[in-house]
Amino acid sequence: MNKNKYVFWGLVITTLISALDANIMQTASPTIVKQLGGMELFAWIFSVYMLASTVTVPLYGKLSDMYGRKRLLIISVAIFTIGSLLAGLANSMVSLIIYRGIQGLGAGGMLPISMIIVGDLFTIEKRGKIQAVFSGIWTLSSIVGPVLGSFFVETLTWRWIFFINIPIGIATVLCLIPYKEQNQFKKTYIDYKGFVLFGLSITLLLLATNVSEPLWYVACGIVGMVLFLLVERKVEQPFLPVSLFKNRGTLMVNLYMLFLCISFFGTPNYIPLFLQEGSHMNIYQSGLILLSIAIGWTFGSTPAGKWIIRYGYKHLFIIGNLICTLAGLVIFFVIKDVSYFLLFGLLTVQGFAFGLLFAVGTIASQEFVENDIKGMSTSLQIFIRNIGTSIGVTVMGLFINHAATMVIGMKNIYLFALCVSVLSIVVTFFIPTKSPVGNEG
Incomplete structure (x- = not known):
């Protein structure tokens, strides 16, 4: 267990650099564009990273089932670290975009493989607590990241938002070296033709959320998926x-997580903007409200493992979804005149539901399948969450941009979330109570 402690800290550091990188660019990117030029390419700094890190998630899961988690995590951290070094040395916007793509190729394996290792090392009871730590890191990074980005830009140089990843990446690898994997991994055939078709189709569909005329991208993406x-x-x-889709539990849980991420999981993204534009709060006070999600998430995720043993998956999904939906319904009705503290409380309740549902969903993705495809199953669910969140946030952005006022825009995105949540509620009743393959023991 002493060695596991070092591995745990390696996973924490991996999550930290991945989370910070996703948030630190927000405040640094305007300065980068001023120095490098290429304002017309601004959006690609974010888009290429998102595309590369999303499309490669299932491939990392597949490879981890074949060659082991440790090897693949070290490779993904190394790719991310090399990409960070190159991005820090970039002398043009085009080169920065290419190097951000390399970062994304590494980031695609960092979070899913960390979650897979947690599933390999720890019992169901402990996994909820560990996922609470990881989730807290992501939420806190959404607050600390922009502040840290401002510090580097004003005190040092924007290049340090990338250079800081180098010693952290090295520390991660050093923490992973003592890890000795107990599982036996079997090398099998990889259908690279299928992966290329899958990757291109998903890339086109994701690009459709970032372009002004998305119909051609959607059409080509759908044709690619059919092929x-x-x-x-x-x-x-x-x-x-195929076994992932013949397994009713895995299929229903993944479908549920898709609807959850399309509906309410994207709504907190717009709360700071609402407070800044609607209530004229400063960036720090509006960002601080996201701590509510982290607090609630911790309380929801920590006991999830024990509750699975006691109550089963189905009941927890039903209860968690109802809590999330009811909190969203209250926000919908009070958003016009809601006080800061009431909104903080409601988001804490919703954070509790998120923590419970994501922890149960991750554990279900690992316990509903046989060990030889556990990596693929875990990474597939993370991939589906990313897709759902991208769809939800994009649709909500359209509601905000086309609303007459910020309040109307917020009411519209919560109405959209409530409508989609009806589908997620229906799906919960088809999720098995216990693991179909009996891994709970």
């Missing part, structure tokens, strides 16, 4: 294992 499905049907060992 992918046709090809996969004829492959003996498809890129996405």
Whole structure:
């Protein structure tokens, strides 16, 4: 267990640099554009990272089932660290975008493989507590990241938002070296043709959320997905294992997480903007309200493992979803005149539901399948969450941009979330109470 302690800290550091990088660019990017030029390419600083880190998630999961978690995590951290070094040395916007893409290729494996290792090392009871720590890191990073970005820009140089990742990446690898994997990994065939079709299709669909005329991207993405499905049907060992979709528990949990992320999981992204524009609060006070999510998440995620043993998956999904929906319904009705502290309290309740649901969802993705595809199952769920969140945040952004006032825009995104949550509520009743493959012991 002493060695596991070092591994745990390695996973914490991995999560920290991944979370900080996702948030630190917010305040540094305007300065970067001023120095490097290429304002027309501004959005690609974020888009290329998001695309690379999302599309590669399932591939990392597949490879981790074949070659082991430790090796793949070290490789992903190394790619991310090299990308950070290159990004810090970039002398043009085009080169920075390329190097951000390399960062994203590494980041695609860092979070899912960390979650897979947690599933390998710790019992169900302990996994909820550990996921609470990781989730807290992400939420706190959304507050600390922009502040840290401002510090580097004003005190040192924007290049340090990338250079800081280098010693942290080295420390992560050193923490992972003592880890001795107990699982046996079996090398199998990888359907790279299927992965390329899958990757291109998802890339086109994600690009549709970042361009002014998305219809061609959506159409080509859908055609690509149809081709992918046709090809996969004829492959003996498809890129996405058929057993993942024949397993009713895995299918329903993934479908549920998709609806959850499309609906309420994206709403907190717009709360700071609402407080700044609608209530004229400063950036620090508006950002601080996101601490409510972290606080609630901790209380919801920590006991999730024990509650699974006692109450089963289905009941926790139903209860968590109802809590999330009711909190969202109250926010919908009071958003016009809501006080800061009432909103903080309601978001804490919703954070509790998020913590419970995400912890139960992650554990279910690992316990509902056999050990030889646990990595693929875990990474697939994280991939689906990313897709759902991208869809939800994009649609909500359209509501905000086309609303007459900020209050109307916020009411519209919560109405949208409430409508989608009806689908997630229906799905919860089809989720098994216990693991179909009996891994709870």
